[in-house]
Amino acid sequence: MTKIRTIHEPLWVKILLFFVSGIFLSVFIVLPLVTIFREALKSGISLYLQTFTDPGVAAAIRLSLLTVLICVPINTFFGVFIAWLITKYEFPGKKILTTVIDLPFSISPVIAGLLFIFMFGSFGWFGTWLMDHDIRIVFAVPGIVLATLFVSFPFVARELTPLMRELGKDDEEAALTLGASGFQIFWKVTLPNIKWGLLYGIILTNARALGEFGAVSVVSGFIRGVTTTMPLYIDILYGEYMFRSAFALASLMTFLALVTIIAKAVLEYYIAAQRKSMEVEIQS
Amino acid sequence: MKMKNGRGKIPGFGLSLGLSLSYLSFLILIPISALVIYAAKISPAEYFNIILDERVIAAFKVSFFSAIAAALLNFVFGFIIAWILARHNFFGKKIVDACIDLPFAIPTAVAGISLAMVFSLNGFMGKFLSLFNISLEYSRAGIVIAIVFIGLPFVVRTVQPVIEELDNGVEEAAASLGANYFQIFFKVVFPSVLPALITGAAMAFARGLGEYGSVIFISSNMPYESEIVPLLIIKKLMQFDYAGASAIGATMLVIAFIMLFITNFLQNYMIKERSS
Secondary structure (H helix, E strand, O other): OOOOOOOOOOOHHHHHHHHHHHHHHHHHHHHHHHHHHHHHHHHOHHHHHHOOOHHHHHHHHHHHHHHHHHHHHHHHHHHHHHHHHHHHHHHHHHHHHHHHHHHHHOOOHHHHHHHHHHOOOOOOHHHHHHHOOOOOOOOOOOHHHHHHHHOOOOHHHHHHHHHHHOOOOHHHHHHHHHHOOOOHHHHHHHHHHHHHHHHHHHHHHHHHHHHHHHHHHHHHHHOOOOOOHHHHHHHHHHHHHOHHHHHHHHHHHHHHHHHHHHHHHHHHHHHHHHHHHHHHHHHH | OOOOOOOOOOOOOOHHHHHHHHHHHHHHHHHHHHHHHHHHOOOOHHHHHOOOHHHHHHHHHHHHHHHHHHHHHHHHHHHHHHHHHHHHOOOOOHHHHHOOHHHOOOHHHHHHHHHHHHHHHOOOHHHHHOOOOOOOOOOHHHHHHHHHHHHHHHHHHHHHHHHHHHHHHHHHHHHHHOOOOOHHHHHHHHHHHHHHHHHHHHHHHEEEEHHHHHHHHHHOOOOOOOOHHHHHHHHHHHHHOOHHHHHHHHHHHHHHHHHHHHHHHHHHHHHHHOOO
């Protein structure tokens, strides 16, 4: 069904609106993007590539990869379970649970890092015990992983919950009457239905885990090559006026961000198509 | 036909509940209580002593007013961009639409250094503004710029679907009754978009209050002048002032809870409006 629009704004209003948004997006989106790549490539491609052979930069890339490889699977696993719990069962306190899931989004990243300092820091809850056993959590890699888990947690659950709610439980209940077990239902019935939404959530989790700065900088302690993720190392380089290297590393992260928004747009298309076919199914 | 009682039907309730609650407690609830309990040990007198300190109040003012200013700017520009994306077709629309999500996808530190460069005296905008004798370096405007960037997608992505779903019939009816474009816009269209616009701006404001990464690179971070609350917390931590950090942190936590409550309320109101 196509909508016929008979009411259009006057031409001068339309021109004004396009002009204003054009300027706004140029200043806030285009200029920063161009600046990153221009500053990174200012002294030529060979110096640009040299940045990535710097041991500190290489260590930062490795630590960021490690963090993502730990955090994304864990948050995906629990995110799916939580979305499943919220959409397949009725139980008291469900509203509170949904609010708790949103908490990491509403809390400042710095406060998120602070929470783990007060839990595992030398004066925190487990501080003395951890010191007695010579276990380091904050100002070490485990702290970085924990802070990243915290800030990137809500994405999968939040993307899946509305989708799974729309899908309903009819398919699962049908499978149940046919004698399928819980895991069979999940793998054979639910997962194929939610795969695009799940991938969407994973991509957002990944982007946030890779790019987190505030929470991680509180728990990192900035030990070069040991507890510096890519964004933290950009901070170090920038602070030392090594702008070319800072922007070179930033360009790598920007490239990944651009891949993320393209993947996001493509997946949104697939999810919309799936929604449409669901509507057709309901109507028939 | 549909069974209302879902529990006990599909297997796995106990397992999902147990796993979910354990993970949420471990990752979110216990860490939050660690901060809250530490802060609760501070006596009320000491708490007010920390919070009412001139530097702390100045930081709260900077954070608050920057976030308000940025939310208002996003209210206006976010609406215009959402309007164009929802109502007009043009060459490259898909690319522009995808780019709105860039602030979500790009790390805040990267956004911070590039905005700082763009607005520095050597940068494109810095040079342009210096023609008018405006310098944003070392001014509070830099903080607002960073928060505007971070908050833009919240407004656009909240408002855009609402404009798309607007019922053209009402506009057409108003037009057939002889209303001109501006009457239709301000009496019919804008009031139905306003709840979404306020919701988006509130989300952008909440995000702006806690923003750290993008701000610290563009701001001069001067105490009393341009120091935001999250930065002050980090400075307190570095000086081993844990009581100070926990008191300010707990205050920020309470503000975050209030903002979460407000945005949840607004979102529920929006959903009700749209479904009616």
